[in-house]
Amino acid sequence: MIRVGIVDEQPVTLQGIRFALEQAEDITVIVAATTLQQLDASTLDVLLVDADLVGGLPFTALVDLMSSYARAVVTSSAGFGPQIQTCLAAGAVGHLDKASELGRFAEAVRTVMARGRLEASQPPSPTLGLSTREHAVLSAIADGLTHGQIARRLGISQSTVDTYVKRARAKLNVANKAELTRAMVAGPRGRRA
Known part of the structure; x- marks a missing residue:
């Protein structure tokens, strides 16, 4: 069983992603939370975390957060922008758009477990959005x-x-x-x- 944690500040989105993942026989949702403080990194294989919750963190705190989890995937509804690039630079293993079909969430979790990475919806800039x-x-x-x-x-x-x-x-x-x-x-x- 793949142990997953989901953190999203929007309860409806959180429950929708949870529902999608719970349909998969090989995935179990350990925690579905609205804040980062509700997580226990030692119990998770994959973390799906809302970019809006981590976007305001200083870069070093973001690196510490991402490195606490074997595999952290950032979710967003704003597309692939500088915030996602920063999360990937800090160690997130992929990005998943919240508007994805429900089945895509389980597929993404499996891909991350098998390959260690999820291909981004757009390739990250090698310069992190810098000139x-x-x-x-x-x-x-x-x-x-x-x-x-x-x-x-x-x-x-x-x-x-x-x-x-x-x-x-x-x-x-x-x-x-x-x-x-x-x-x-x-x-x-x-x-x-």
């Missing part, structure tokens, strides 16, 4: 360069480097340089062991 320059600046930061060294390397001013870093922090929802470096090192499909 080319933002990505170049963050890659240099991950390599240990200072803002001054980056400015000289790229032929731009240090204040421009600072602007790129500020924009990237906002896009990745990170508060400091350590979280920013961690986001870049993890990459779009990065996952802590």
Whole structure:
């Protein structure tokens, strides 16, 4: 039996996904909750988690959450956007649109158990939604360069480097340089062991 947890802030959606999964003979729903606090990571094989519940978390907290579960799949009704890209970068193993046919939920759980990943509805951007320059600046930061060294390397001013870093922090929802470096090192499909 595949042990599944579902977390969604909308009770109707939560019960609909639960109903769909309970129709499968090889899947058992261990917990269906409206908050993350109601989960016990040790009892689950797969977690289906609403992107709206985790979207506001700092990147490092999101990485910690995703790495607590062997397989976390992010669900959303807003399509594939920066929030989903960030969740995948933090270690989620896939994305599933809430508008999917009910049978798709059980199929997704089985796929994740068999392959370890669920192909995204759209491929994640290798740059996590960053511009080319933002990505170049963050890659240099991950390599240990200072803002001054980056400015000289790229032929731009240090204040421009600072602007790129500020924009990237906002896009990745990170508060400091350590979280920013961690986001870049993890990459779009990065996952802590």
